Amino acid sequence: MYTLRPMSIADYSAVIDLMKQTPGVSFRDADSLDSTTRYLERNPGLSFVAEAEGQLVGCLMSGHDGRRGYLQHLVVLPAFRRQGIANALVEQCLNALQQLGILKSHIDIFRTNKLAITYWESQGWKLRNDIHRYSFVRGGSDNA
Numbered sequence: 001m002y003t004l005r006p007m008s009i010a011d012y013s014a015v016i017d018l019m020k021q022t023p024g025v026s027f028r029d030a031d032s033l034d035s036t037t038r039y040l041e042r043n044p045g046l047s048f049v050a051e052a053e054g055q056l057v058g059c060l061m062s063g064h065d066g067r068r069g070y071l072q073h074l075v076v077l078p079a080f081r082r083q084g085i086a087n088a089l090v091e092q093c094l095n096a097l098q099q100l101g102i103l104k105s106h107i108d109i110f111r112t113n114k115l116a117i118t119y120w121e122s123q124g125w126k127l128r129n130d131i132h133r134y135s136f137v138r139g140g141s142d143n144a
Contacts (some may be wrong), residue, residue, distance in 0.1 A: 002085055004092055007047040007059060009037050014056040015049065015073075022075045024113030029141055031073075039063060048092045050076070050085045060089035062097060062105070069097040069105030074116070086119065108133070 007015065012033055019025045029035070040047060043063035050058035058076040062069055071093055076085045097105060107125065109116045121127070 002050045002052040002057065002080070002083065002088075004048050004050050004088055006045050007040065007049045007061065009033075009040055011049050011056060011059070012036055015059045015075075018056065018059055018075045018077065019073055021077070024110055024116055025073060025075055026110070046093060046096045048089050050080075050089060052080055052085075058085045058089055060086075060093050062093035064097060064100065064102045067102070067104075069094070069102040071105055071107040074107075074119075087123070090123065 015036075016027065016031065019027050019031070039061065046063055047061040048059070049056050057080040058074075060074045061072045063072075064070065071090070074086055074089060076089075094105060097103075107120060109120060111117075
């Protein structure tokens with residue numbers, strides 16, 4: 001059995017540990033404590049964690065730009081997968097976004113992360129082939 005609750009900055013270390021344990025999920029400078037604090041403050045009540053057996057076992061962060069939602073870092077410990085935790089986290093985030101009038105959301109997946117691709121496609125998410133995403137990094141850090 002698991003419970004979901006909004007993520008707080010007090011969960012930071014446990015969430016980062018989950019991310020680092022999950023193949024296909026990157027840990028970047030943008031995942032620093034300061035950056036995560038700003039993200040949670042800017043997007044209150046939109047990121048969630050799952051707890052089971054006295055430990056944090058899953059997380060999904062989400063936010064928005066006023067028009068579109070963005071989901072990031074869906075992670076569930078392998079021993080707790082196939083229990084509906086990922087689906088529950090996604091539903092929590094999408095419901096919270098919908099309450100703000102955000103009806104369309106996106107998630108970025110590394111092309112090499114086959115497990116994530118399979119998951120999101122099985123949930124009805126559609127791969128976009130009509131757009132390209134470009135990134136620009138100020139300051140020159142390859143790990144921004």
